[in-house]
Amino acid sequence: MPAPKKTVRRSLLVTSAALSSLALTAPVSFAAPSPSTSPSTSPSATPPAKMSSVGGTRLGQAGTQVDLGSGAPVLPKDITARSWIVADAESGEVLAAHNAHWRLPPASTMKMLFADTVLPKFPKTEKHKVVPADLAGMGAGSSMVGIKEGETYTVRDLWLGVFLRSGNDAVHVLSAMNDGVDNTVKEMNEHAEELQALDTNVVTPDGYDAPKQVSSAYDLTLFARSGLQKKDFREYCSTVRAKFPGGTTKKKGKSVRDSFEIQNTNRLLTGDSDISVYQGIAGVKNGNTTNAGATFTGVAERNGRVLLVTVMHPEKNEHNEIYKETSKLFDWGFKAADKARSVGELVPPRSAQASAQPGANASPGEAGGAGNASASPAANASARTGSGGIGVALGITGGLVVLLAAAAFLVNLRWPLPDLVRRRTRP
Numbered sequence: 001m002p003a004p005k006k007t008v009r010r011s012l013l014v015t016s017a018a019l020s021s022l023a024l025t026a027p028v029s030f031a032a033p034s035p036s037t038s039p040s041t042s043p044s045a046t047p048p049a050k051m052s053s054v055g056g057t058r059l060g061q062a063g064t065q066v067d068l069g070s071g072a073p074v075l076p077k078d079i080t081a082r083s084w085i086v087a088d089a090e091s092g093e094v095l096a097a098h099n100a101h102w103r104l105p106p107a108s109t110m111k112m113l114f115a116d117t118v119l120p121k122f123p124k125t126e127k128h129k130v131v132p133a134d135l136a137g138m139g140a141g142s143s144m145v146g147i148k149e150g151e152t153y154t155v156r157d158l159w160l161g162v163f164l165r166s167g168n169d170a171v172h173v174l175s176a177m178n179d180g181v182d183n184t185v186k187e188m189n190e191h192a193e194e195l196q197a198l199d200t201n202v203v204t205p206d207g208y209d210a211p212k213q214v215s216s217a218y219d220l221t222l223f224a225r226s227g228l229q230k231k232d233f234r235e236y237c238s239t240v241r242a243k244f245p246g247g248t249t250k251k252k253g254k255s256v257r258d259s260f261e262i263q264n265t266n267r268l269l270t271g272d273s274d275i276s277v278y279q280g281i282a283g284v285k286n287g288n289t290t291n292a293g294a295t296f297t298g299v300a301e302r303n304g305r306v307l308l309v310t311v312m313h314p315e316k317n318e319h320n321e322i323y324k325e326t327s328k329l330f331d332w333g334f335k336a337a338d339k340a341r342s343v344g345e346l347v348p349p350r351s352a353q354a355s356a357q358p359g360a361n362a363s364p365g366e367a368g369g370a371g372n373a374s375a376s377p378a379a380n381a382s383a384r385t386g387s388g389g390i391g392v393a394l395g396i397t398g399g400l401v402v403l404l405a406a407a408a409f410l411v412n413l414r415w416p417l418p419d420l421v422r423r424r425t426r427p
């Protein structure tokens with residue numbers, strides 16, 4: 001009986017990724033320009049002539065990159081974003097992209113990297129009493145969830161504040177718990193490098209506009225893909241509304257803690273007056289600042305396929321334009337997924353590549369390096385929660401498992417998004 005088309009496609013990807021994994025590091029020409037050359041004020045409306053080629057040569061080229069196969073629908077013509085990408089979250093195939101490696105201000109989509117870096121460090125039930133120093137240094141006009149000095153919050157409360165309300169105050173409290181903002185920024189930059197997100201330079205953990213703080217549609221998609229391997233990350237980014245602790249007051253001689261409702265600012269999750277909840281949407285993160293414009297990375301599942309779409313800075317200045325353009329790209333991606341030919345790939349982390357080298361410490365059931373002490377925090381978190389799919393046994397022993405480790409990272413990332421979407425309360 002012939003193999004299903006999707007199985008054949010994955011087999012080809014395994015072979016291709018296994019061969020490409022023999023190179024530990026990308027050539028110098030693939031690396032992004034130094035952050036010192038990045039824009040520190042409003043970005044130019046013209047992409048640079050030279051961009052990173054991580055993930056494939058075509059992704060480093062300016063303009064739209066797409067390879068329509070027989071029967072593939074044409075791309076929507078009214079996409080005005082400066083940069084965007086449509087990728088298969090599971091296989092890593094990039095189905096289409098536009099200036100994918102253009103280094104632009106990311107706004108609060110940078111919080112995806114913050115969460116992917118810091119989230120595994122603290123159990124959700126841990127409590128923290130906020131002191132004034134925790135909230136120091138926030139930018140003027142920052143989005144806030146409403147954290148109060150002197151009050152105690154659980155880690156889960158803080159992460160809901162980060163994901164639902166994009167609360168910079170919640171980011172700063174979690175950063176304080178993580179030995180401070182400077183240490184958190186350092187760890188975020190290190191984790192970005194581990195993920196091969198070489199377009200990214202972190203200056204603030206919350207994505208607030210800062211000189212030389214940049215990322216790209218490609219890198220933001222890598223952050224989302226890595227973060228979504230964590231069960232808690234998936235829960236937080238897909239939550240529509242939640243109760244958040246307020247202030248403590250005295251009522252009849254007793255201390256009473258109030259609460260208030262917070263709602264996710266991702267309009268594809270909640271809907272709005274001019275946009276509906278997107279079918280199958282399950283996160284991830286939106287952002288908007290004066291310098292960055294609107295930015296958004298979303299993940300959606302339909303008919304067993306999971307797509308990631310990132311859109312940065314639409315030129316059309318209309319209400320909810322970022323979500324409208326994202327929806328159109330999702331619609332195209334679901335229709336074109338089995339017809340459009342790949343124009344690049346979402347690369348695995350460096351640790352997954354390293355584990356694919358001969359002699360690497362990988363064993364059956366640890367493909368991708370999830371069981372290696374040197375593996376990335378994301379990979380280790382996936383192994384602990386069982387949510388990443390990296391530890392799926394391939395049923396192959398010896399050197400072949402080692403050879404296929406990086407390929408397994410690309411094709412075995414399976415997240416329970418359909419179930420997550422079914423559980424999620426619709427507005």
